Every structure is written in C-alpha cells, then in structure tokens.
Amino acid sequence: MAMTNRHAGLMSGTSLDGVDTVLADFGGDSPRVIASCHLPFPVQMRQAALSLQQAGHNELHRAALLGNQLAAVYAEATRRVVEQAGTASDQISAIGAKGSRILGTIYSA
Structure with missing residues (x-):
C-alpha cells in the first residue's frame, strides 16, 4: 500500500x-x-478529572481509569473525523495526540 500524507491530530485542554x-x-x-x-x-x-485536582483517596487508580477513558474518547474522535472525511483509516499515516495537562500533572506528581 502506498504511504499517504494524511495525519490526524488530537488535543484536549x-x-x-x-x-x-x-x-x-x-x-x-x-x-x-x-x-x-x-x-x-x-x-x-x-x-472525575476535576475531582483529581484535589488530594483524595486512591488518586493513582482514579487517574489511570481516567486515562483509559481519555484514550477511548480519542479513539472515537479519530473514528469520527475519518468518517467525516469519507476516507478509510488505512489512509492515515500518523496520529498525534497532545496529552492532557490534567492527567500529566497528576502522573508527574
């Protein structure tokens, strides 16, 4: 298959x-x-993300669950934009996702 120059980008702020x-x-x-x-x-x-802004019980577990939810939302958003474009997913060369600052702050603490 020929490589395309189509790229998807995702961002949550x-x-x-x-x-x-x-x-x-x-x-x-x-x-x-x-x-x-x-x-x-x-x-x-x-x-759930807002609740992680304050110290609380089981933060790492809750952050991990939220990270999984974020990945699922990213996947759905990518599916929608590919469908909207009327193209096939195998025509996308790369997907870039800027991580969530909320989750990044929690994981780096």
Missing part, C-alpha cells in the same frame, strides 16, 4: 470541555485541512 480533532493532508504545497470535529467529554468524565 485544561478547560476539560472535550477533544478537538483534525485530519490534514500534508502532500501538497501547503497543508490542507480535510475534516475536523469536537467531541465533548461525558459529564462523568469531566467530573
């Missing part, structure tokens, strides 16, 4: 409102956005 995703083509003279989407975080997930 400290606002905890959700994940933004873009699918871009870097094969021409300048990058071109093919599709983009925003997927809101479920209310329960946002509340």
